[in-house]
Amino acid sequence: MRIDDDGKDGGRGLRENSDNLLKFVNQLGSGGTVTAEAPIEIRLRTVLRVAAWLCLAGIAFATLAPIGWRPTTSFSPSVERFTAFALAGALFAAGYPRYLWASAILIIGAAVTFESLQLLEATRHGRVFDAAVKIVGGVSGLTAGWVLAWLLRRLR
Template sequence: MTEFPARYQTALRVAAWLGLAFVAMATLSPLGLRPTTGWPPSIERFLAFALVGGLFAAAYPRYILFAAAIVLGAALLFEILQVLAPSRHGRLFDAAVKLSGGTVGLIAGWLAVRWMPRR
Protein backbone atom coordinates (compact mmCIF):
# COMPACT_ATOMS: atom_id res chain seq x y z
CA MET A 1 0.00 0.00 0.00
CA THR A 2 1.31 3.42 -0.89
CA GLU A 3 1.08 6.46 1.31
CA PHE A 4 1.42 10.13 0.68
CA PRO A 5 4.81 11.75 1.37
CA ALA A 6 5.31 12.64 5.05
CA ARG A 7 4.48 16.35 4.68
CA TYR A 8 1.17 15.51 2.99
CA GLN A 9 0.47 12.75 5.49
CA THR A 10 0.83 15.25 8.33
CA ALA A 11 -1.45 17.74 6.58
CA LEU A 12 -4.05 15.01 5.99
CA ARG A 13 -3.96 14.02 9.65
CA VAL A 14 -4.39 17.61 10.79
CA ALA A 15 -7.26 18.09 8.32
CA ALA A 16 -8.93 14.85 9.47
CA TRP A 17 -8.84 15.82 13.16
CA LEU A 18 -9.90 19.42 12.46
CA GLY A 19 -12.75 18.12 10.30
CA LEU A 20 -13.89 15.83 13.09
CA ALA A 21 -13.68 18.73 15.58
CA PHE A 22 -15.78 20.91 13.26
CA VAL A 23 -18.39 18.16 12.89
CA ALA A 24 -18.45 17.77 16.69
CA MET A 25 -19.00 21.49 17.12
CA ALA A 26 -21.75 21.56 14.50
CA THR A 27 -23.40 18.46 15.96
CA LEU A 28 -23.29 19.41 19.63
CA SER A 29 -23.71 23.20 19.57
CA PRO A 30 -27.13 24.74 20.20
CA LEU A 31 -29.40 24.40 17.18
CA GLY A 32 -29.29 28.13 16.43
CA LEU A 33 -25.49 28.05 16.12
CA ARG A 34 -25.36 25.03 13.81
CA PRO A 35 -23.94 25.97 10.40
CA THR A 36 -26.18 25.04 7.49
CA THR A 37 -25.72 24.82 3.73
CA GLY A 38 -29.35 25.05 2.74
CA TRP A 39 -29.35 21.38 1.78
CA PRO A 40 -31.52 18.86 3.62
CA PRO A 41 -30.00 17.97 7.02
CA SER A 42 -29.61 14.30 6.10
CA ILE A 43 -27.49 15.23 3.06
CA GLU A 44 -25.37 17.56 5.24
CA ARG A 45 -24.83 14.79 7.79
CA PHE A 46 -23.97 12.20 5.16
CA LEU A 47 -21.52 14.46 3.32
CA ALA A 48 -19.86 15.71 6.52
CA PHE A 49 -19.13 12.19 7.70
CA ALA A 50 -18.16 11.04 4.20
CA LEU A 51 -15.57 13.84 4.04
CA VAL A 52 -14.24 13.09 7.52
CA GLY A 53 -14.16 9.36 6.73
CA GLY A 54 -12.25 9.97 3.52
CA LEU A 55 -9.74 12.20 5.29
CA PHE A 56 -9.16 9.65 8.05
CA ALA A 57 -8.76 6.78 5.58
CA ALA A 58 -6.25 8.77 3.53
CA ALA A 59 -4.43 10.00 6.64
CA TYR A 60 -4.17 6.54 8.24
CA PRO A 61 -4.24 4.03 5.34
CA ARG A 62 -2.21 1.43 7.24
CA TYR A 63 -4.51 1.78 10.24
CA ILE A 64 -7.88 1.64 8.53
CA LEU A 65 -9.51 -0.10 11.51
CA PHE A 66 -8.30 2.74 13.75
CA ALA A 67 -9.70 5.27 11.27
CA ALA A 68 -13.01 3.39 11.14
CA ALA A 69 -13.23 3.20 14.93
CA ILE A 70 -12.67 6.96 15.21
CA VAL A 71 -15.11 8.00 12.48
CA LEU A 72 -17.90 5.50 13.19
CA GLY A 73 -17.42 5.76 16.95
CA ALA A 74 -17.69 9.55 16.70
CA ALA A 75 -20.90 9.25 14.68
CA LEU A 76 -22.46 7.15 17.43
CA LEU A 77 -21.00 9.21 20.28
CA PHE A 78 -22.18 12.51 18.82
CA GLU A 79 -25.69 11.15 18.40
CA ILE A 80 -25.73 9.86 22.00
CA LEU A 81 -24.42 13.20 23.29
CA GLN A 82 -27.21 15.01 21.47
CA VAL A 83 -29.67 13.28 23.78
CA LEU A 84 -28.00 15.13 26.67
CA ALA A 85 -28.02 18.53 24.95
CA PRO A 86 -31.11 20.55 25.90
CA SER A 87 -31.75 22.01 22.42
CA ARG A 88 -30.78 18.90 20.42
CA HIS A 89 -32.15 15.40 19.98
CA GLY A 90 -30.41 12.19 18.99
CA ARG A 91 -32.25 9.91 16.59
CA LEU A 92 -31.51 6.45 15.27
CA PHE A 93 -32.14 7.56 11.69
CA ASP A 94 -29.58 10.39 12.02
CA ALA A 95 -27.04 7.93 13.43
CA ALA A 96 -27.64 5.61 10.46
CA VAL A 97 -27.08 8.49 8.01
CA LYS A 98 -23.83 9.47 9.76
CA LEU A 99 -22.63 5.85 9.86
CA SER A 100 -23.45 5.43 6.16
CA GLY A 101 -21.60 8.61 5.20
CA GLY A 102 -18.61 7.69 7.33
CA THR A 103 -18.47 4.21 5.80
CA VAL A 104 -18.67 5.52 2.24
CA GLY A 105 -15.94 8.05 2.99
CA LEU A 106 -13.68 5.47 4.63
CA ILE A 107 -14.01 3.11 1.69
CA ALA A 108 -13.48 5.87 -0.89
CA GLY A 109 -10.44 7.28 0.92
CA TRP A 110 -8.89 3.86 1.43
CA LEU A 111 -9.41 2.90 -2.22
CA ALA A 112 -8.01 6.23 -3.41
CA VAL A 113 -4.80 5.66 -1.46
CA ARG A 114 -4.63 2.01 -2.48
CA TRP A 115 -4.95 2.82 -6.18
CA MET A 116 -2.53 5.72 -5.98
CA PRO A 117 0.46 5.17 -8.31
CA ARG A 118 3.50 3.80 -6.50
CA ARG A 119 6.62 5.93 -6.40
Template sequence: MPELSTKLQTMLRVAAWLCLAAVAFATLSPLGIRPTTGLPPSIERFTAFALVGAMFAAAYPRYILFAAAIVLGAAALFEFLQVLAPSRHGRLFDAGVKFSGGTVGLIAGWLSVRWFARR
Protein backbone atom coordinates in the same frame (compact mmCIF):
# COMPACT_ATOMS: atom_id res chain seq x y z
CA MET B 1 0.99 -0.80 0.17
CA PRO B 2 3.00 2.17 -1.18
CA GLU B 3 3.71 4.89 1.34
CA LEU B 4 2.75 8.56 1.20
CA SER B 5 5.38 11.14 2.04
CA THR B 6 5.74 11.93 5.74
CA LYS B 7 4.86 15.59 5.19
CA LEU B 8 1.69 14.72 3.26
CA GLN B 9 0.75 12.11 5.89
CA THR B 10 1.12 14.70 8.65
CA MET B 11 -0.97 17.26 6.77
CA LEU B 12 -3.70 14.67 6.14
CA ARG B 13 -3.77 13.72 9.81
CA VAL B 14 -4.07 17.33 10.96
CA ALA B 15 -6.80 17.95 8.38
CA ALA B 16 -8.70 14.82 9.44
CA TRP B 17 -8.75 15.80 13.11
CA LEU B 18 -9.71 19.41 12.27
CA CYS B 19 -12.52 18.10 10.06
CA LEU B 20 -13.78 15.91 12.89
CA ALA B 21 -13.65 18.88 15.28
CA ALA B 22 -15.69 20.98 12.83
CA VAL B 23 -18.29 18.22 12.55
CA ALA B 24 -18.39 17.94 16.34
CA PHE B 25 -19.05 21.68 16.59
CA ALA B 26 -21.80 21.54 13.96
CA THR B 27 -23.36 18.46 15.54
CA LEU B 28 -23.29 19.58 19.16
CA SER B 29 -23.75 23.35 18.98
CA PRO B 30 -27.16 24.87 19.69
CA LEU B 31 -29.43 24.96 16.63
CA GLY B 32 -29.26 28.75 16.47
CA ILE B 33 -25.52 28.80 15.77
CA ARG B 34 -25.23 25.53 13.85
CA PRO B 35 -23.89 26.13 10.35
CA THR B 36 -26.17 24.94 7.56
CA THR B 37 -25.83 24.56 3.81
CA GLY B 38 -29.49 24.74 2.85
CA LEU B 39 -29.47 21.06 1.92
CA PRO B 40 -31.73 18.56 3.72
CA PRO B 41 -30.24 17.61 7.12
CA SER B 42 -29.74 13.97 6.15
CA ILE B 43 -27.66 15.01 3.13
CA GLU B 44 -25.59 17.31 5.36
CA ARG B 45 -25.01 14.51 7.88
CA PHE B 46 -24.11 11.94 5.24
CA THR B 47 -21.75 14.32 3.42
CA ALA B 48 -20.06 15.52 6.61
CA PHE B 49 -19.31 12.00 7.78
CA ALA B 50 -18.31 10.86 4.29
CA LEU B 51 -15.74 13.67 4.29
CA VAL B 52 -14.52 12.77 7.78
CA GLY B 53 -14.31 9.10 6.80
CA ALA B 54 -12.36 9.87 3.64
CA MET B 55 -9.98 12.14 5.52
CA PHE B 56 -9.27 9.56 8.22
CA ALA B 57 -8.84 6.74 5.71
CA ALA B 58 -6.38 8.88 3.75
CA ALA B 59 -4.59 9.97 6.92
CA TYR B 60 -4.31 6.47 8.39
CA PRO B 61 -4.39 4.05 5.41
CA ARG B 62 -2.33 1.40 7.20
CA TYR B 63 -4.57 1.68 10.26
CA ILE B 64 -7.97 1.55 8.60
CA LEU B 65 -9.58 -0.18 11.59
CA PHE B 66 -8.35 2.66 13.82
CA ALA B 67 -9.76 5.18 11.33
CA ALA B 68 -13.08 3.32 11.23
CA ALA B 69 -13.25 3.19 15.03
CA ILE B 70 -12.69 6.95 15.25
CA VAL B 71 -15.18 7.88 12.53
CA LEU B 72 -17.96 5.46 13.45
CA GLY B 73 -17.33 5.91 17.16
CA ALA B 74 -17.61 9.68 16.74
CA ALA B 75 -20.91 9.26 14.89
CA ALA B 76 -22.30 7.21 17.78
CA LEU B 77 -20.84 9.51 20.44
CA PHE B 78 -22.11 12.70 18.79
CA GLU B 79 -25.61 11.26 18.43
CA PHE B 80 -25.59 10.16 22.09
CA LEU B 81 -24.35 13.58 23.23
CA GLN B 82 -27.22 15.22 21.34
CA VAL B 83 -29.61 13.39 23.66
CA LEU B 84 -27.99 15.24 26.57
CA ALA B 85 -28.14 18.68 24.90
CA PRO B 86 -31.33 20.56 25.74
CA SER B 87 -31.80 22.10 22.28
CA ARG B 88 -30.83 19.00 20.28
CA HIS B 89 -32.14 15.48 19.81
CA GLY B 90 -30.36 12.26 19.00
CA ARG B 91 -32.14 9.77 16.77
CA LEU B 92 -31.29 6.29 15.60
CA PHE B 93 -32.09 7.24 11.99
CA ASP B 94 -29.60 10.13 12.13
CA ALA B 95 -26.95 7.80 13.54
CA GLY B 96 -27.57 5.42 10.64
CA VAL B 97 -27.11 8.23 8.12
CA LYS B 98 -23.83 9.23 9.82
CA PHE B 99 -22.62 5.60 9.89
CA SER B 100 -23.48 5.22 6.20
CA GLY B 101 -21.67 8.41 5.24
CA GLY B 102 -18.67 7.51 7.37
CA THR B 103 -18.46 4.04 5.84
CA VAL B 104 -18.70 5.33 2.27
CA GLY B 105 -16.03 7.92 3.07
CA LEU B 106 -13.71 5.38 4.67
CA ILE B 107 -13.93 3.09 1.65
CA ALA B 108 -13.51 5.92 -0.86
CA GLY B 109 -10.59 7.45 1.04
CA TRP B 110 -8.79 4.14 1.47
CA LEU B 111 -9.20 3.22 -2.20
CA SER B 112 -8.08 6.70 -3.28
CA VAL B 113 -4.89 6.51 -1.27
CA ARG B 114 -4.09 3.09 -2.71
CA TRP B 115 -4.73 4.36 -6.23
CA PHE B 116 -2.76 7.62 -5.86
CA ALA B 117 0.14 5.95 -4.05
CA ARG B 118 0.64 3.61 -6.99
CA ARG B 119 0.94 6.51 -9.45
Protein backbone atom coordinates in the same frame (compact mmCIF):
# COMPACT_ATOMS: atom_id res chain seq x y z
CA MET C 1 9.85 5.96 -2.41
CA ARG C 2 7.03 4.65 -0.23
CA ILE C 3 6.03 5.44 3.32
CA ASP C 4 4.80 1.95 4.09
CA ASP C 5 6.67 -1.26 3.46
CA ASP C 6 4.53 -4.03 2.08
CA GLY C 7 7.43 -6.49 2.14
CA LYS C 8 7.55 -6.91 -1.64
CA ASP C 9 10.84 -5.07 -2.03
CA GLY C 10 12.83 -6.91 0.64
CA GLY C 11 12.74 -3.94 3.03
CA ARG C 12 14.37 -1.53 0.57
CA GLY C 13 11.40 0.87 0.78
CA LEU C 14 11.56 0.89 4.55
CA ARG C 15 15.31 1.64 4.51
CA GLU C 16 14.86 4.43 1.94
CA ASN C 17 12.07 5.96 3.98
CA SER C 18 14.09 5.70 7.20
CA ASP C 19 17.02 7.47 5.53
CA ASN C 20 14.76 10.18 4.15
CA LEU C 21 12.99 10.61 7.48
CA LEU C 22 16.32 10.93 9.33
CA LYS C 23 17.45 13.51 6.79
CA PHE C 24 14.18 15.38 7.28
CA VAL C 25 14.45 15.30 11.10
CA ASN C 26 18.09 16.39 11.01
CA GLN C 27 17.13 19.25 8.76
CA LEU C 28 14.49 20.36 11.27
CA GLY C 29 16.78 19.83 14.27
CA SER C 30 19.62 21.89 12.84
CA GLY C 31 17.39 24.94 12.60
CA GLY C 32 17.31 24.67 8.85
CA THR C 33 14.19 25.21 6.89
CA VAL C 34 12.26 22.34 5.44
CA THR C 35 12.83 22.28 1.71
CA ALA C 36 11.34 20.33 -1.13
CA GLU C 37 13.76 17.53 -0.18
CA ALA C 38 11.43 16.57 2.66
CA PRO C 39 9.59 13.43 1.61
CA ILE C 40 6.37 14.46 -0.12
CA GLU C 41 4.53 11.50 1.40
CA ILE C 42 5.32 12.70 4.91
CA ARG C 43 4.15 16.23 4.18
CA LEU C 44 0.97 15.06 2.45
CA ARG C 45 0.19 12.51 5.14
CA THR C 46 0.64 15.19 7.84
CA VAL C 47 -1.71 17.58 6.04
CA LEU C 48 -4.30 14.83 5.63
CA ARG C 49 -4.07 13.87 9.30
CA VAL C 50 -4.44 17.44 10.52
CA ALA C 51 -7.36 17.99 8.14
CA ALA C 52 -9.03 14.77 9.37
CA TRP C 53 -8.87 15.81 13.03
CA LEU C 54 -10.02 19.36 12.23
CA CYS C 55 -12.93 17.95 10.23
CA LEU C 56 -13.94 15.70 13.12
CA ALA C 57 -13.70 18.66 15.53
CA GLY C 58 -15.90 20.72 13.20
CA ILE C 59 -18.44 17.91 13.07
CA ALA C 60 -18.42 17.69 16.86
CA PHE C 61 -19.10 21.42 17.12
CA ALA C 62 -21.88 21.37 14.53
CA THR C 63 -23.46 18.31 16.15
CA LEU C 64 -23.23 19.32 19.80
CA ALA C 65 -23.59 23.11 19.75
CA PRO C 66 -27.00 24.64 20.44
CA ILE C 67 -29.22 24.55 17.36
CA GLY C 68 -28.89 28.30 16.84
CA TRP C 69 -25.13 27.99 16.40
CA ARG C 70 -25.34 25.14 13.92
CA PRO C 71 -24.12 26.09 10.45
CA THR C 72 -26.69 25.44 7.75
CA THR C 73 -26.61 24.98 4.01
CA SER C 74 -29.32 24.71 1.39
CA PHE C 75 -29.09 20.90 1.53
CA SER C 76 -31.18 18.64 3.72
CA PRO C 77 -29.72 17.78 7.14
CA SER C 78 -29.29 14.14 6.08
CA VAL C 79 -27.17 15.16 3.08
CA GLU C 80 -25.11 17.44 5.35
CA ARG C 81 -24.57 14.62 7.85
CA PHE C 82 -23.64 12.10 5.18
CA THR C 83 -21.24 14.50 3.44
CA ALA C 84 -19.52 15.64 6.62
CA PHE C 85 -18.83 12.10 7.79
CA ALA C 86 -17.86 10.97 4.27
CA LEU C 87 -15.27 13.74 4.16
CA ALA C 88 -13.96 12.86 7.63
CA GLY C 89 -13.81 9.17 6.72
CA ALA C 90 -11.95 9.86 3.48
CA LEU C 91 -9.43 12.09 5.26
CA PHE C 92 -8.80 9.52 8.00
CA ALA C 93 -8.43 6.69 5.47
CA ALA C 94 -5.99 8.68 3.35
CA GLY C 95 -4.11 10.04 6.37
CA TYR C 96 -3.91 6.73 8.22
CA PRO C 97 -3.99 4.07 5.46
CA ARG C 98 -2.33 1.41 7.63
CA TYR C 99 -4.90 1.96 10.39
CA LEU C 100 -8.12 1.63 8.43
CA TRP C 101 -9.86 -0.45 11.12
CA ALA C 102 -8.91 2.02 13.85
CA SER C 103 -10.19 4.84 11.65
CA ALA C 104 -13.46 2.95 11.08
CA ILE C 105 -13.92 2.42 14.82
CA LEU C 106 -13.20 6.12 15.41
CA ILE C 107 -15.65 7.35 12.75
CA ILE C 108 -18.45 4.95 13.74
CA GLY C 109 -17.83 5.63 17.42
CA ALA C 110 -17.91 9.37 16.82
CA ALA C 111 -21.25 9.12 14.98
CA VAL C 112 -22.84 7.14 17.80
CA THR C 113 -21.26 9.25 20.55
CA PHE C 114 -22.21 12.58 18.97
CA GLU C 115 -25.82 11.47 18.51
CA SER C 116 -25.95 10.19 22.08
CA LEU C 117 -24.50 13.41 23.46
CA GLN C 118 -27.20 15.41 21.68
CA LEU C 119 -29.63 14.02 24.23
CA LEU C 120 -27.88 16.17 26.86
CA GLU C 121 -28.50 19.41 24.94
CA ALA C 122 -31.97 20.84 25.39
CA THR C 123 -32.27 22.22 21.85
CA ARG C 124 -30.98 19.07 20.12
CA HIS C 125 -32.30 15.54 19.68
CA GLY C 126 -30.28 12.44 18.95
CA ARG C 127 -31.93 9.90 16.66
CA VAL C 128 -30.96 6.45 15.49
CA PHE C 129 -31.72 7.41 11.88
CA ASP C 130 -29.29 10.36 12.07
CA ALA C 131 -26.59 8.12 13.53
CA ALA C 132 -27.17 5.60 10.73
CA VAL C 133 -26.79 8.31 8.07
CA LYS C 134 -23.54 9.43 9.68
CA ILE C 135 -22.23 5.87 9.87
CA VAL C 136 -23.05 5.16 6.22
CA GLY C 137 -21.40 8.44 5.21
CA GLY C 138 -18.32 7.68 7.29
CA VAL C 139 -17.92 4.16 5.93
CA SER C 140 -18.43 5.45 2.37
CA GLY C 141 -15.73 8.05 2.95
CA LEU C 142 -13.38 5.50 4.49
CA THR C 143 -13.84 3.28 1.45
CA ALA C 144 -13.29 6.13 -1.02
CA GLY C 145 -10.23 7.40 0.88
CA TRP C 146 -8.71 3.93 1.07
CA VAL C 147 -9.25 3.34 -2.67
CA LEU C 148 -7.73 6.73 -3.49
CA ALA C 149 -4.69 6.06 -1.28
CA TRP C 150 -4.30 2.61 -2.86
CA LEU C 151 -4.45 4.07 -6.39
CA LEU C 152 -1.93 6.77 -5.56
CA ARG C 153 0.49 4.19 -4.14
CA ARG C 154 0.16 2.12 -7.33
CA LEU C 155 0.77 5.12 -9.59
CA ARG C 156 4.11 5.93 -7.96
